[in-house]
Amino acid sequence: MTSSNSRALTAVGAIVLFAAAFATAAPAAEKSVRWKMQSWFPSKAPHAGSTGKDIQTKIKRVSGGKFRIRFFEPGALIPPAECFDAVKNGSVDACWSTPAYWYGKEPAFALFSAAPFGPDWPGLLAWFNYHGGKEIYEKLYRKHNMHAIHCGGMIPEASxxxxxxxxxxxxxxxxxxxxxxxxxxxxxxxxxxxxxxxxxxxxxxxxxxxxxxxxxxxxxxxxxxxxxxxxxxxxxxxxxxPATIYDIMINLDRWNALSDTQKAQLEMVCGDNVRQAIAQGEAMQPAALTRHKGKGVNIxxxxxxxxxxxxxxxxxxxxxxxxxDETFKLAYTSLTAWQKRYSTWLNIGYLDR
Structure with missing residues (x-):
């Protein structure tokens, strides 16, 4: 064997070894995931339904089509009121709803989307993400064999x-x-x-x-x-x-079966949904009030x-x-303690409106 042939074989061998090492280190290709998500709200309902429908489009885009969640209009799979039990037992992968609808299952659920005299959006987001709310929320759903992600919301409602x-x-x-x-x-x-x-x-x-x-x-x-x-x-x-969380409730086994990347993709989609819901919600109300006044409504x-x-x-x-109810007490105490702390900033940091 000539020295040039020897060098060539050595180079080829190095390339093969490098390729093998890279193949071993490279992550496995993401498996395809297909979920069905029953919605409580129709897709044409601004904020409540439209942001739920957006999950279908956004998760497909960020995952390159590997992770898909199909949105189903109310009643298409099951009656919306049956969502909680259906996701819990795994007969449906996920549901799009709001925690307050499950008050009958656990009163504490309502504090995450319909807390009378609770905080506004900035205050609710601060409590949920940085002052204990999320931990209580996730534990509450996990108790019922579910994982839920805050994935949208409603600005202050009319009374x-x-x-x-x-x-x-x-x-x-x-x-x-x-x-x-x-x-x-x-x-x-x-x-x-x-x-x-x-x-x-x-x-x-x-x-x-x-x-x-x-x-x-x-x-x-x-x-x-x-x-x-x-x-x-x-x-x-x-x-x-004053502020409403919308969420995607997911059967816990389905959630645990996702890769870390897929979990992160869904969490990122939901984070974008929250941003969109707040901005869109505030943007649409002045025109809506004007339309109502034009129909003779007394505001x-x-x-x-x-x-x-x-x-x-x-x-x-x-x-x-x-x-x-101990869980309600835990959540309510946490929320009201945060509101009291938050008021020290709220009362001095913002202009009077």
Whole structure:
């Protein structure tokens, strides 16, 4: 063998060894994942549904098509109210919803998306991400064999639509109201009769007189449901829901089966969804209010006296729930402690509006 041949073989051998070493060190190709996600909200509903539908597009894009989550409209796979149990037992991979809907499973869920007189968006995000909220939230879902990711949200909601003007809390007595979660407990204690109806069932209930009043979401969302055609008194602020988390609930086994990269991809998609939801939500409300006014809707603000009565009643409700449920007590104590700390900055760091 000539010296040149020897050098050539040596070079080839080195290349082969390098390639083998690189192949060993390189990560395995990501496996393809296909999930079905049942939504509580229709995709055409601004914020509530549209950001859920965006998950389908965004996760496909960031994963190069390896990770896909198919969005299903309400009822396409299962009735939305069955989402919790379906994800828990694995019959559905994931659901798009908001924690407050699972108040009946655990009262503490409601504090993450419908905490009366709770923090606004900056305060809620700070508590959730840096002051203990996320740990309580994830533990709560894990208890039910799920992993959930904060993946969107709603800016402050309207307080509701009422057929008559409300001049004192006594006016709630005997009133039939569609209301959500913890806020409903407050109104019940003030003499109202509350119930939870899906968005599509509210208009006919108002039309038939089955209910006298309703809350649902922010003006841009309420507009699409047409409440202004029947009810003309639209109250603010939404004391029962200053900020709302939307999330994707995932069966724990499905979540654990993802690679670290796929988990990171979904978390990044959800982070972008939160940014989008806040910005879009704020951007759409002025025009929505103008449209409502153009239909003869009376935009009203609760009097300080009524708000004080609502808050006092809420504190009583929260104390009673804390005595009955340790997890609620843990979450509520954590949230209110943060609000107190946050107020030292909030009261000095921002201009009065």
């Amino acid at each position: 509701g639509w009422f057929k008559k003007e409300i001049t004192s809390v006594d006016d709630f007595k005997g009133m039939k109201i569609r209301f959500l979660g913890l806020g409903a407990l407050v109104l019940d204690r003030l003499g109202a009769s509350t119930q939870l109806l899906a968005g599509g069932d509210i208009f006919p209930a108002l039309e038939l007189g089955t209910i006298d009043a309703t809350e649902f979401a922010a003006p841009s969302v309420d507009w699409n449901l047409g409440f202004y055609q029947i009810v003309k008194n639209y109250y603010f602020p939404g004391w029962h829901q 009203r603000r609760w009097s300080p006296k009524i708000l004080a009565s609502l808050e006092s009643t809420w504190r009583d409700v929260a104390r009673d729930l804390s005595k009955k």
